[in-house]
Amino acid sequence: MSTIKIESKRCTLCEVCLGVCPFNAMSRIEDKIIVNSACKLCKICIKNCPVGAISLEEAHRLMVNKNNYKGIAVFAENRQGIIAPVVKELLGKARTLAEVIDHPVIAIVIGASTEEVVNQCLHLGADKVIVADDEELAEFRADIYTDVFVSILERLKPSVVLVGATPVGRSLAPKAAVRMDTGLTADCTQLEMKSNTDLVQIRPAFGGNIMAQIITTYTRPQFATVRYKVFDAALWVSDPKGTVEKIKLSLNENSSSIRILDAEPLKHQEQLSEAERIIVAGIGVNNPKGLSYVNELAALLDASIAYTRPMVEKGISTYQYQIGLSGRTVKPKLIITCGVSGAVQFAAGMQNSDRIIAINNDPSADIFKIAHVAIVGDCAQVLPKLIEQLRKGDNHVL
Amino acid sequence: MKILVCIKQVPDSQKVQVDPITGSLMRAGIDAKMNPYDLFALEAALQLKDSQGAHVTVMTMGPQAAVDILREAYALGSDDAVLVSDRGFAGADVLATAHTLAYAIQALNTDFDLILCGKQTTDGDTAQVGPAVAEILGIPHVSWVDAIRSSNDDSVTVHYALTSCTHLAQVKTPCLLTIEKDYSQPRYPSYLKIKAASKRQPRIVSLKDLNGEDVPAHVGSMGSATQVERIFPPASRSENLRLEGDSTKLANDLFDYLISEHVIAKEIQ
Numbered sequence: 039m040s041t042i043k044i045e046s047k048r049c050t051l052c053e054v055c056l057g058v059c060p061f062n063a064m065s066r067i068e069d070k071i072i073v074n075s076a077c078k079l080c081k082i083c084i085k086n087c088p089v090g091a092i093s094l095e096e097a098h099r100l101m102v103n104k105n106n107y108k109g110i111a112v113f114a115e116n117r118q119g120i121i122a123p124v125v126k127e128l129l130g131k132a133r134t135l136a137e138v139i140d141h142p143v144i145a146i147v148i149g150a151s152t153e154e155v156v157n158q159c160l161h162l163g164a165d166k167v168i169v170a171d172d173e174e175l176a177e178f179r180a181d182i183y184t185d186v187f188v189s190i191l192e193r194l195k196p197s198v199v200l201v202g203a204t205p206v207g208r209s210l211a212p213k214a215a216v217r218m219d220t221g222l223t224a225d226c227t228q229l230e231m232k233s234n235t236d237l238v239q240i241r242p243a244f245g246g247n248i249m250a251q252i253i254t255t256y257t258r259p260q261f262a263t264v265r266y267k268v269f270d271a272a273l274w275v276s277d278p279k280g281t282v283e284k285i286k287l288s289l290n291e292n293s294s295s296i297r298i299l300d301a302e303p304l305k306h307q308e309q310l311s312e313a314e315r316i317i318v319a320g321i322g323v324n325n326p327k328g329l330s331y332v333n334e335l336a337a338l339l340d341a342s343i344a345y346t347r348p349m350v351e352k353g354i355s356t357y358q359y360q361i362g363l364s365g366r367t368v369k370p371k372l373i374i375t376c377g378v379s380g381a382v383q384f385a386a387g388m389q390n391s392d393r394i395i396a397i398n399n400d401p402s403a404d405i406f407k408i409a410h411v412a413i414v415g416d417c418a419q420v421l422p423k424l425i426e427q428l429r430k431g432d433n434h435v436l
Numbered sequence: 437m438k439i440l441v442c443i444k445q446v447p448d449s450q451k452v453q454v455d456p457i458t459g460s461l462m463r464a465g466i467d468a469k470m471n472p473y474d475l476f477a478l479e480a481a482l483q484l485k486d487s488q489g490a491h492v493t494v495m496t497m498g499p500q501a502a503v504d505i506l507r508e509a510y511a512l513g514s515d516d517a518v519l520v521s522d523r524g525f526a527g528a529d530v531l532a533t534a535h536t537l538a539y540a541i542q543a544l545n546t547d548f549d550l551i552l553c554g555k556q557t558t559d560g561d562t563a564q565v566g567p568a569v570a571e572i573l574g575i576p577h578v579s580w581v582d583a584i585r586s587s588n589d590d591s592v593t594v595h596y597a598l599t600s601c602t603h604l605a606q607v608k609t610p611c612l613l614t615i616e617k618d619y620s621q622p623r624y625p626s627y628l629k630i631k632a633a634s635k636r637q638p639r640i641v642s643l644k645d646l647n648g649e650d651v652p653a654h655v656g657s658m659g660s661a662t663q664v665e666r667i668f669p670p671a672s673r674s675e676n677l678r679l680e681g682d683s684t685k686l687a688n689d690l691f692d693y694l695i696s697e698h699v700i701a702k703e704i705q
Binding site: 040041062073075076077078079097099115117120122177178179180184202206207208209211212213215216217223224225238242248249251254255257296298300302303304351357363364372382383385395397404407411412413414420421423424426427428433434435 | 447472497498499500521523525526527529530531534558560561562563564565566567568570571572576577578579580593597598599600601602603604605606607608611617618656657658660661662663664665667668669670671672673676677678679680681683684686687688689690691693694695697698699700701702
């Protein structure tokens with residue numbers, strides 16, 4: 039197996055590696071540096087060792103023939119004939135990835151009463167739509183959906199499989215990727231294609247305020263999940279040229295270990311993701327006055343209010359109104375963050391917004407790195423004065 | 437009923453920062469805690485223990501220091517605890533982590549009726565390991581469960597929300613459930629239980645305890661299908677507009693900016 043090796047003869051016990059390891063995976067025990075199982079083999083210790091005492095012992099691994107895998111497949115999530123909005127964005131991204139390596143874009147539709155969904159996939163630029171339509175697939179069940187999805191993928195052999203990081207996608211993708219014995223990267227915030235068909239998958243790194251670039255080096259297909267409102271939607275094609283292939287299925291009530299007793303549509307779903315203007319309250323405005331300013335500003339600008347994770351953990355609001363990796367992803371036309379420090383997990387949930395205005399009294403706050411307009415000031419001072427201006431009555435919200 | 441709860445130790449806060457000039461990582465001392473979402477999974481298991489006398493085992497994969505969260509689980513009422521730890525498990529991605537946990541579960545030689553996981557962790561946030569473990573074990577799973585309505589010898593009835601609907605569903609056991617936040621308010625341990633738990637030693641499962649075909653090829657970096665190619669600081673916007681000064685000036689500048697961006701318009705007199 040690949041491991042980090044420390045040559046004790048060269049090691050001067052300077053402990054630089056302990057400080058640079060983002061995963062706290064290195065420790066010193068007496069006169070020895072020890073690597074524990076938190077190590078992710080990111081190799082930062084190797085680059086930073088001043089005496090070159092650290093190296094990676096790489097084991098030989100078998101690699102698939104990548105030329106045998108062709109196409110960017112998109113899981114076209116749908117229910118009751120309605121396509122999940124994230125699919126439009128996945129098809130848009132799939133097209134830009136496919137163009138780099140001249141591969142086709144294939145939409146995979148699993149469900150019941152899917153005619154309209156198939157039609158939309160064609161108009162969203164899919165070169166081919168593969169459809170598995172059956173009453174047993176009307177409601178998502180991870181086991182039967184994986185059976186159908188993987189059987190399609192095994193025959194299709196795509197290079198990449200894109201799945202929305204929705205509640206359905208995050209239940210399906212890990213099961214399908216494991217069954218195909220291949221890699222999955224969750225919640226990618228950037229995707230790029232290399233000429234050798236390796237998909238460059240970028241996401242916030244595990245537990246740190248840093249980004250990781252991840253490659254599925256040895257296996258295919260390469261699974262990646264992407265959240266809603268991260269990429270731009272595919273353009274609408276008025277005269278689609280894609281083809282449709284219907285899968286023959288023989289499913290029955292024993293095809294799944296899960297029996298749906300009742301299904302109810304979700305009320306007011308994804309309100310925040312659809313908002314065009316959002317005001318975010320962070321820990322810097324966590325006081326009655328600060329929150330009342332945020333409320334008033336939102337009312338004056340006809341904006342929705344959202345919160346950071348610490349605010350939700352303090353019980354100020356609920357998960358539905360939380361922005362970030364453990365909450366919602368948003369891409370509004372305007373977002374104003376008030377007293378938000380801007381951890382990478384928060385940024386991942388909003389950094390693609392059209393206009394980001396950040397107000398924070400800490401001149402070195404991380405939020406300023408992604409803001410279009412950085413306002414270095416105290417929310418408790420700036421917000422009431424802005425509200426006063428907006429209230430004057432000689433202006434109106436557009 | 438036998439229940440296994442999978443838990444994870446996570447950093448207590450996001451203290452890792454990248455030095456913008458040198459590009460190296462700066463890290464203050466990081467405290468660790470139980471992944472907060474796992475508390476809901478543990479609470480769900482402990483409620484089944486209270487109501488039906490279920491036997492609850494907790495398991496975590498991590499370094500030796502992760503014993504702390506197992507002791508916390510003991511203090512909350514777990515009957516048994518297992519630490520899955522070995523340097524050979526390092527560098528594991530979703531696939532290798534799931535294989536390691538699945539092997540470790542098999543090594544316990546216990547017929548669990550339910551395996552419960554938190555909905556996701558606060559460090560990786562992927563929510564992928566639970567469903568992946570279920571796939572390897574060959575049992576069904578349901579994610580995002582917000583209520584376990586009833587259970588009998590061969591099934592559980594659960595409620596959960598998906599992308600655009602909620603389901604009430606009957607799932608055959610054994611099965612794996614990931615438990616949604618706000619399932620129920622997690623309990624607090626008493627001082628006496630914390631004290632008693634501090635002396636308990638969890639079982640340790642290491643690489644040599646795992647049985648199966650070609651175990652080393654499925655765990656750690658060898659079992660990982662994804663590789664971290666590089667780690668870098670988040671990009672910063674170079675062309676941004678930075679406003680400083682007294683609050684009246686800042687409010688005026690912001691007001692003008694909102695007009696220039698057509699968020700608001702001046703009334704034409």
